[in-house]
Amino acid sequence: MKHILIDCDPGHDDALAIMTAFAYPEHLHILGVTTVGGNQTLEKVTTNAKNILEFIGAEIPLAKGQKEPLVKALNTGEQAHGDSGMDGPYFDGKDYPVVSENAVRFLYEKILSCPEKVTIVALAPLTNIALLLKVYPEIKEKIECISMMGGGISHGNCTELAEFNIYVDPEAAHIVFHSGIPIVMSGLDVTEKAVITVQEIEELKNKGRVSHLVFELLKFYNESGKQFGFIDSPVHDLCAIEYLLAPEIFSGTDWYVDVITDDGCARGQTFADLRALSGHEPKYMY
Ligand code: BDR
Ligand code: CA
Numbered sequence: 001m002k003h004i005l006i007d008c009d010p011g012h013d014d015a016l017a018i019m020t021a022f023a024y025p026e027h028l029h030i031l032g033v034t035t036v037g038g039n040q041t042l043e044k045v046t047t048n049a050k051n052i053l054e055f056i057g058a059e060i061p062l063a064k065g066q067k068e069p070l071v072k073a074l075n076t077g078e079q080a081h082g083d084s085g086m087d088g089p090y091f092d093g094k095d096y097p098v099v100s101e102n103a104v105r106f107l108y109e110k111i112l113s114c115p116e117k118v119t120i121v122a123l124a125p126l127t128n129i130a131l132l133l134k135v136y137p138e139i140k141e142k143i144e145c146i147s148m149m150g151g152g153i154s155h156g157n158c159t160e161l162a163e164f165n166i167y168v169d170p171e172a173a174h175i176v177f178h179s180g181i182p183i184v185m186s187g188l189d190v191t192e193k194a195v196i197t198v199q200e201i202e203e204l205k206n207k208g209r210v211s212h213l214v215f216e217l218l219k220f221y222n223e224s225g226k227q228f229g230f231i232d233s234p235v236h237d238l239c240a241i242e243y244l245l246a247p248e249i250f251s252g253t254d255w256y257v258d259v260i261t262d263d264g265c266a267r268g269q270t271f272a273d274l275r276a277l278s279g280h281e282p283k284y285m286y
Contacts, residue, residue, distance in 0.1 A: 001026070001027065001028075001029055002027065002028055002029065002119050002144075002244055003029045003031055003114050003116055003117070003118045003119065004021065004028050004029065004030055004031065004118065004119045004120070004121050004244065005030075005031050005032050005033075005034065005107055005110055005111070005118060005119075005120050005121065006018060006021060006030065006032075006033045006034070006121045006123065006241075007033075007034045007035075007036060007065070007103070007107070007120060007121065007122050007123065007124060007128050007129060008033065008034070008035060008036075008045070008049065008121075008123040008124050008237070009035060009036055009037065009038030009039045009040070009045040009077075009085070009123070009124035009125070010035075010039070010045055010048040010049050010052060010085065010086050011038070011039040011045065011048070011077070011081055011085060011086060011123070011124070011237065012081060012086055012088070012217045012218065012220065012221040013123075013149075013221070013234075013235050013236045013237040013238055014039070014045075014048075014049075014123045014124065014237045015048070015052045015086060015217055016214065016217070016235055016237065016238045017121070017123055017237040017238045017240060017241045018033065018049070018052055018053070018056075019052065019056055019210065019214070020238060020241050020242065020245075021121070021241045022056055022058055022060075024245055027244070027245055028241075028244060028245070030058075030060050031060075031061075031110045031111075031114060031118065032060060032061045032062070032063060032106060032107075032110050033049055033053065033060055033061070033062045033063075034062070034063045034064075034065050034103035034106060034107060034128055035049050035062070035063070035064050035065055035103065035124075036065045036066050036103065036124045036125055036127050036128045037066060037067045037068055037069070037074045037076075037125070037127070038074075038076070038077065038124040038125045038164075038165065038168055039076060039077035039078075039080070039081045039085045039086075039124070040076050040077070040078065040081065040083075040084065040085025040086075041067070041074070041076065041085075042064060042065070042066070042067040044084055044085045045085050045086075045124075046062075046064050046098065047084075048084065048085055048086040049062055049096075050062065050095065050096035050098070051086075051091040051096070053096050054091075054094050054095070054096040055091065055210075055213060056210065061097075061099050061106070061110075062096065062097070062098050062099065063098065063099045063101055063102065063103040063106035063107075064098055064102070064103055065102060065103030065104060065127065065128035066103070066104070066127040066128055066131065068127075069125060069127050069168055069169035069171070069172065070127060070130060070131075070169055070171045070172050071169075071171045072169075074168065075158075075167070075168055077164055079224070079227070080221075080224050080225070080228070081221075081224070082220065082224065086217070087220050087224075088216045088217050088218075088219060088220030088221070089213055089216040089217060103128045104128055104131045104132050104135060107120075107128065107129075107132045108132060108135070108136045108139055111139050111142050111143065112139065112142065114142070117142055117143065117144035118142060118143055118144060119143070119144050119145050119146070119147060119244065120143060120145075120146045120147070120148075121146075121147050121148070121240050121241060121244070122146055122147070122148035122149070122150065122165075122176075122240070123148070123149050123165075123237040123240060124165055125165050125166075125168035125169040125172060125173075126148075126150070126165070126166075126169055126172040126173045126175070126176045127169045127172045129146070129172070129176050130169070130171070130172035130173070130175035130176055131172075133175060133176065133179050133181075134175060140179060140180065140181055143181050144182070145181070145182045145183070145184060146176065146181055146182070146183045146184070147184045147186070147240045147241075147243050147244055148165075148176075148183060148184070148185055148186065148240055149165065149186045149187075149191060149236050149237045149239060149240045150163055150165035150166050150173065150185065150186075150187065150270070151163050151165070151166045151173070151185055151187040151188070151257070151259075151270030152187040152188030152189055152270060153187055153189050153255075153257075153270065153271065153272050154188075154189050155188060155189075156188070156268070156269065157188055157228070158268065159265065159267070159268065160265070161260075161265065161266050161268070161269035162266075162267060162268030162269050162270075163187060163188050163268070163270070166259060166268045166269075166270055167267065167268030168268075170259050170260065170261045170267055170268040171261050173259045173268075173270070174258075174259045174261050177257060177258060177259050177270075178258075183257075184240075184243055184252070185257060185270070186236070186239035186240050186243060186250075187270065188236075190239055190250065190252075191234050191235070191236040191237075191239045192234045192236075193234075194234060194235050194236070194238065194239050194242075195230075195232035195233055195234050195235070196218060196232060196233050196235055197232045198222060198231065198232065201215060201218040201219060201222055201233070202215075204218070218233060221233050253282075254282035255272035255273060255274065255282050256272065256273040256276070256278060256280040256281065256282050257270055257271065257272050257273075258270070258271060258273070258278075
């Protein structure tokens with residue numbers, strides 16, 4: 001059994017990841033869900049998280065985190081996820097509680113009070129996680145691993161070189177990558193191979209409440225993916241959860257990975273030290 005905290009910005013693929021984690025209570029004990037500004041504003045992604053958690057009948061605490069990246073202004077993912085950040089389905093607006101603590105404090109308390117080590121599943125810009133590690137550095141010892149969707153070694157999707165989650169807050173990503181915590185990075189090189197086809201999406205239609213919700217989410221997401229040249233839909237964030245459930249379906253390599261924070265065309269790029277030229281031990285797996 002893994003004890004996990006999910007930090008997210010729903011987001012169609014964040015929603016799939018949350019629902020999948022919730023479907024495996026015998027493997028994943030979800031200590032909480034936290035939100036951060038990313039695909040849309042903090043308010044919008046928190047509403048989306050509430051809608052998903054309410055829809056699936058979850059009783060998991062939800063905490064709201066940082067509105068803005070550490071240094072620069074928020075750059076949202078509206079182009080891919082729509083005006084709400086999770087366009088497609090209609091929710092009847094029933095409320096879901098949000099705890100009073102900020103997500104950073106909430107993460108700290110949840111990790112501290114867990115008798116075993118905790119895995120953080122990071123599906124969004126790393127702002128909350130970076131703050132957690134800066135404000136409460138002693139907490140690192142209790143973090144088993146960060147399973148994250150972010151970055152890319154061969155290419156980006158937000159710029160030629162940078163993937164969205166890292167591009168939004170490269171300074172936060174830099175802190176996380178330099179934290180010494182084991183990281184399993186599901187970057188674009190992995191997640192763009194994890195696609196759901198148009199036919200598979202159609203098959204979810206009217207198969208049950210949750211299936212139909214997933215159909216509605218993916219219908220929009222698939223349409224919007226066409227503007228980026230996708231026919232089938234990469235389920236990026238789902239990989240970070242799926243890795244915890246079925247690591248054997250992934251392959252990866254241990255590499256030292258770093259993040260570029262300079263302004264300029266490489267801002268937000270993640271790169272791997274393939275030849276160990278930096279003298280660092282390989283540490284992160286993608
Ligand atoms: C990542 O960016 C977001 O739009 C998705 O939710 C995912 O976390 C993919 O680059
Ligand atoms: Ca996301």
